[in-house]
Ligand SMILES: Nc1ncnc2c1ncn2[C@@H]1O[C@H](COP(=O)(O)OP(=O)(O)OP(=O)(O)O)[C@@H](O)[C@H]1O
């Protein structure tokens with residue numbers, strides 16, 4: 129145990145006393161992501177343009193809100209609301225065509241008698257439905273749409289449960305857009321996994337293949353330290369460092385998300401319970417340990433840092449594909465899936481982000497990953513005992 | 522006299538990688554490095570493994586240091602068998618070879634404490650050893666300089682003091698003066714003699730005759746992984762210079778093969 133701590137302390141000293149390493153792995157990736165995403169975001173949103181929102185059958189309840197937003201259009205909301213008197217179907221169809229053509233950005237259609245109906249209050253199925261149309265193929269329309277959504281979100285809180293909103297894309301795809309949460313549930317596991325993996329890849333090969341390459345591992349191997357202690361000390365410290373590096377990337381991502389996605393990212397993170405965050409932390413921790421162990425094993429086989437990185441790239445592609453799988457095929461809930469390493473992390477994270485996570489799946493994921501980690505540590509210990517691996521030339 | 526190191530019929534064959542086969546210009550992927558090596562070194566003496574390049578000296582010393590395992594045969598260090606009681610062997614030897622490097626990034630002072638901790642030494646002992654050894658080898662001035670910025674000779678000295686930080690009974694030293702200037706080489710050889718006075722047992726490998734004549738009580742002449750002649754320095758010399766005796770032995774061996 130004491131030896132494990134000695135190794136951990138040395139790995140930390142190696143890392144934190146090296147300014148280049150600290151900046152290169154903790155600060156730079158997060159900063160780059162932030163700058164990149166923010167630039168992308170502003171290119172995406174053309175923030176200074178004022179978007180026009182046409183409203184059919186204006187509601188008296190919303191009138192002051194829209195007026196307020198129109199008044200703010202110069203500085204914050206960027207939205208200008210215009211009322212359309214003609215509420216016939218032909219008129220709505222014509223407006224939809226104009227929307228598609230990019231003549232204005234968002235169309236809101238209130239049902240007739242909207243104000244009376246919400247004054248009465250109705251059960252969920254019978255609530256009046258507001259239709260919001262936008263053009264998903266047009267970036268300005270998208271950003272105006274997300275600004276409108278957040279306006280409605282604020283109002284919905286005040287008038288909770290009195291009406292439904294039917295968001296409709298008016299571009300080539302016309303399915304209803306799901307709530308923001310499901311969007312993140314698809315994107316975030318992929319991002320998180322990618323950050324974790326690249327963080328581990330930036331740290332583990334240096335410490336294992338690097339020590340082999342430079343001949344410093346042999347100096348450790350002639351001391352009385354147990355191979356298992358050396359392995360555990362390395363995995364533990366590399367995991368902490370990788371996690372820190374990944375956190376740097378997350379911070380960069382989170383800070384740039386509002387710019388990239390538009391809308392109310394703050395609300396979205398506040399929406400998750402403390403339990404969800406604990407679960408997320410546990411999944412990420414097990415993912416880091418798993419990935420660090422995996423890359424450590426590849427690094428132990430390699431003769432040099434360069435070779436270790438070469439070995440780790442195909443695995444990275446595999447891991448990223450698994451991360452993408454939830455974006456492409458959605459989530460699954462069949463229990464056996466949660467025995468598949470990495471993939472189980474993706475699935476549980478997707479569950480957490482879409483606010484429908486099952487404790488059983490989480491448990492299976494953590495337990496099976498723990499078993500894999502122990503097996504990998506045992507394998508790595510065996511490799512550290514093998515001269516064929518440690519001294520391959 | 523107590524036996525401190527004993528090798529009995531030690532064999533070691535390396536499997537060559539494709540790259541190594543190309544370098545060695547051979548079609549066989551097996552390379553016999555040790556071919557049944559047997560020898561004994563005693564307490565309080567310096568034993569010299571003398572042999573040409575590729576004889577298997579380093580391979581034997583690495584087996585004693587538990588870095589690699591023999592295919593067959595047995596080797597004992599301070600009464601412990603090297604493969605069965607590897608951890609005890611590691612605790613009782615100091616192994617030094619140019620193969621063992623120190624991390625460039627750290628200072629001698631940091632590394633000294635780090636390895637002291639791995640050997641389970643208390644902070645007091647580490648400080649005391651550090652004062653003694655750093656002074657003896659003139660490392661004090663460089664204690665806080667990163668290893669990467671030290672000269673080759675100074676790096677060697679730091680490696681040396683770290684390898685004997687735990688005051689081991691047995692010292693295994695591969696080519697002790699390799700790459701050192703005459704001054705540093707003398708510091709090292711004097712130190713080995715001093716360790717012997719303290720009762721330590723030392724085994725060195727070398728192809729330098731003068732070093733063996735100056736330091737060693739016993740000599741093992743190793744050629745092609747075999748012990749071709751072993752005995753006290755006088756027995757090996759047989760009245761000639763070590764150099765002449767060696768070439769005589771070498772010719773006989775070559776004649777046999
Ligand atoms: N890791 C290895 N893989 C393959 N062959 C090896 C390995 N280590 C040593 N050998 C071979 O084993 C033989 C003995 O090598 P060794 O290093 O023990 O010789 P040595 O007596 O120390 O020589 P030198 O004086 O050059 O240091 C050599 O032919 C060498 O090429």
Ligand SMILES: [Mg+2]
Nearest residue numbers: 578579580695
């Ligand atoms: Mg050698």
